[in-house]
Amino acid sequence: MTAPSRRSLFQMIGVVAGSAAMYHAMTELGYAEGSSFEGPIKLSRPPAGSSVLILGAGIAGMVAAMELRDAGYTVQVLEYNGRPGGRNWSLYGGDTYTELGGATQHVQFDPGQYLNPGPWRLPFHHRGILHYARRMGVAMEPFIQVNYNAYVHSPNGYGGKPQRYRKIQADFHGHVAELLAKSTRQNALDQAVSKEDREILMQALQAWGALDGNYEYKKGVASSMRRGFDVDPGGGIKSVPVPSEPSALSDLLRSGLWSAIGSGHNYELQSTIFQPRGGMGTIGKAMGANLGPLIEYNCKVTDIRQDGEGVTATYVDSRNDGAPRTARAQWCLCTIPTPILAQIPMNVGAPMKAAIDQLPYLAAVKVGLQFKRRFWEEDEQIYGGITYTSLPSTTISYPMWDYYSAGKGVLLGAYTFGRPAYLAAAKSPQERIQDALRDGAQIHPQYPAEYENGVAVAWHRVPWAMGCQGAWTEEARDQHYNNLCALDGRILLASEHASRLPGWQEGSVTSALDAITRLHARVVQP
Amino acid sequence: MMRKIILATLLMALPASAADTPDMRGAPFAMQGGEAVYRGVCQGCHMADAKGASGAGTYPALAANPKLAESGYVLYMVMNGHRGMPPFRGHFTNAQVADVVNFVRSHFGNHYKGKATEADVQALRQ
Numbered sequence: 001m002t003a004p005s006r007r008s009l010f011q012m013i014g015v016v017a018g019s020a021a022m023y024h025a026m027t028e029l030g031y032a033e034g035s036s037f038e039g040p041i042k043l044s045r046p047p048a049g050s051s052v053l054i055l056g057a058g059i060a061g062m063v064a065a066m067e068l069r070d071a072g073y074t075v076q077v078l079e080y081n082g083r084p085g086g087r088n089w090s091l092y093g094g095d096t097y098t099e100l101g102g103a104t105q106h107v108q109f110d111p112g113q114y115l116n117p118g119p120w121r122l123p124f125h126h127r128g129i130l131h132y133a134r135r136m137g138v139a140m141e142p143f144i145q146v147n148y149n150a151y152v153h154s155p156n157g158y159g160g161k162p163q164r165y166r167k168i169q170a171d172f173h174g175h176v177a178e179l180l181a182k183s184t185r186q187n188a189l190d191q192a193v194s195k196e197d198r199e200i201l202m203q204a205l206q207a208w209g210a211l212d213g214n215y216e217y218k219k220g221v222a223s224s225m226r227r228g229f230d231v232d233p234g235g236g237i238k239s240v241p242v243p244s245e246p247s248a249l250s251d252l253l254r255s256g257l258w259s260a261i262g263s264g265h266n267y268e269l270q271s272t273i274f275q276p277r278g279g280m281g282t283i284g285k286a287m288g289a290n291l292g293p294l295i296e297y298n299c300k301v302t303d304i305r306q307d308g309e310g311v312t313a314t315y316v317d318s319r320n321d322g323a324p325r326t327a328r329a330q331w332c333l334c335t336i337p338t339p340i341l342a343q344i345p346m347n348v349g350a351p352m353k354a355a356i357d358q359l360p361y362l363a364a365v366k367v368g369l370q371f372k373r374r375f376w377e378e379d380e381q382i383y384g385g386i387t388y389t390s391l392p393s394t395t396i397s398y399p400m401w402d403y404y405s406a407g408k409g410v411l412l413g414a415y416t417f418g419r420p421a422y423l424a425a426a427k428s429p430q431e432r433i434q435d436a437l438r439d440g441a442q443i444h445p446q447y448p449a450e451y452e453n454g455v456a457v458a459w460h461r462v463p464w465a466m467g468c469q470g471a472w473t474e475e476a477r478d479q480h481y482n483n484l485c486a487l488d489g490r491i492l493l494a495s496e497h498a499s500r501l502p503g504w505q506e507g508s509v510t511s512a513l514d515a516i517t518r519l520h521a522r523v524v525q526p
Numbered sequence: 527m528m529r530k531i532i533l534a535t536l537l538m539a540l541p542a543s544a545a546d547t548p549d550m551r552g553a554p555f556a557m558q559g560g561e562a563v564y565r566g567v568c569q570g571c572h573m574a575d576a577k578g579a580s581g582a583g584t585y586p587a588l589a590a591n592p593k594l595a596e597s598g599y600v601l602y603m604v605m606n607g608h609r610g611m612p613p614f615r616g617h618f619t620n621a622q623v624a625d626v627v628n629f630v631r632s633h634f635g636n637h638y639k640g641k642a643t644e645a646d647v648q649a650l651r652q
Binding site for chain 1: 552553554555565566567568569570571573574579580581582583584585607608609610611612613617
């Protein structure tokens with residue numbers, strides 16, 4: 001390999017430093033500090049007759065309802081759906097889902113199979129949501145974020161052939177280590193690295209990049225111990241391993257696949273991550289059962305009005321728009337998604353109203369695909385984890401339950417944000433499934449023969465959310481975030497959209513706890 | 527050049543969401559012409575017949591909608607969004623915005639006079 005130019009070297013360092021630089025930037029923005037959860041909340045007993053009306057039985061609404069109830073408040077929860085959970089939601093065989101526009105899908109998954117259309121991961125440091133899941137008796141199993149044997153894929157690299165994550169990561173680290181080692185030897189880093197440190201750096205690069213005795217990344221046992229062998233070592237006579245040939249640096253760089261090996265470095269996606277056994281929706285279901293008759297289902301809120309003594313919500317039956325009814329309490333905690341809340345007449349001040357009006361929800365799409373057999377396990381030894389592709393489907397994730405079972409399995413066949421998600425939302429559910437099948441077949445040729453049925457959820461078409469999560473920008477946050485979260489008379493808001501953990505259930509939990517803590521302080525010290 | 531773009535989006539795009547894709551925004555919208563833009567993106571919420579849809583909230587109908595009489599209003603909404611509507615200024619070219627505004631103002635029972643131009647869109651970018 002020829003020596004790199006100074007410029008390309010810095011570019012490479014930039015890439016390697018990417019996650020560290022990103023982490024630093026995120027910390028400064030207040031994102032990467034983890035959850036603000038500080039253990040179970042303890043509210044003192046409020047004055048007799050204190051009451052709170054909660055709009056929305058999602059994670060935020062139900063966490064608030066449980067804690068306020070336990071403190072002694074009279075609590076009533078109104079929920080649009082006929083089930084608890086909100087975006088905490090799993091789809092099972094036998095479920096029916098009708099999206100905006102009227103398309104109805106009858107989920108045909110086998111028993112034990114499911115899709116989490118919304119949140120699907122619980123990072124270990126999201127202690128709030130994990131606390132409540134534990135309190136509800138929800139069993140946890142590990143979520144595999146990084147699987148070295150899953151694929152990274154782009155039609156523009158390696159002839160469109162999917163590459164094992166392991167090989168791309170090993171080759172990227174190896175080539176970068178070799179370049180840095182070369183530069184160090186040529187004294188190109190003199191100003192940055194002292195003479196004593198240079199020896200240590202050389203050792204580190206050799207170990208980190210799996211370089212050989214000459215500080216080169218090339219075919220041999222050292223590199224194959226990272227990227228895998230052409231023939232694995234074995235026992236007995238046929239025991240000699242055959243090393244594999246690393247890919248060329250230029251092929252690797254031009255494939256773009258190096259950009260797909262960083263997700264697990266992200267603080268929120270570092271091991272250990274959990275998923276509830278049997279689907280994310282088990283948490284919401286358990287909270288709903290805990291609250292029992294305190295939740296009134298099938299309620300579409302049409303008006304929210306506060307006066308000197310309390311707040312009145314007017315609502316109709318969400319299934320048939322029947323006669324209006326009202327619910328009233330001294331205070332109101334509203335968790336309705338902002339795209340919907342923006343349309344509900346509500347007499348709050350201009351700052352909160354402006355904050356609500358400027359916060360649409362992002363586009364996101366998930367597609368679940370049931371296959372007759374778990375070919376990713378049987379043929380390709382992929383057990384859980386994620387394959388990334390530059391095709392519109394973006395993310396393919398393998399079921400992280402029932403490994404080695406002989407039966408069927410449901411893949412997450414597509415999980416996409418941004419423009420691909422807008423395009424998918426404009427299509428019918430069947431077309432979304434067809435697109436996911438077409439993309440996936442480029443990675444797994446078994447798709448056409450093994451596919452059975454699927455379900456596709458485009459979040460802008462979800463009737464009770466109108467998007468997947470608050471679409472904050474930094475500028476909008478500076479201008480509106482505090483106004484969105486502030487108590488306005490007798491009304492205050494909670495949700496992931498009122499948190500700095502957008503799209504995470506931990507944001508919902510910590511938002512709810514922060515909101516009721518402030519509300520309670522106001523109640524006990526008027 | 528390409529490398530720089532990918533790196534920039536990687537650094538920028540991740541923190542704002544629970545997504546783990548390196549570039550949350552995806553490839554630029556490639557469709558040309560007002561109808562293609564409408565069919566490709568807008569009908570996701572406003573629906574194929576432009577009659578909108580209602581659940582807990584409502585996506586307004588664009589069909590026979592008197593608010594579309596003023597092209598400036600429609601341009602502003604597409605560019606900046608409002609309430610549930612996301613801003614599309616970062617997703618569409620000036621031509622795509624002008625074309626789709628002209629399309630919805632002349633279809634679905636709308637027959638409004640006057641055409642939005644790319645210059646009108648550019649003015650909203652200042």
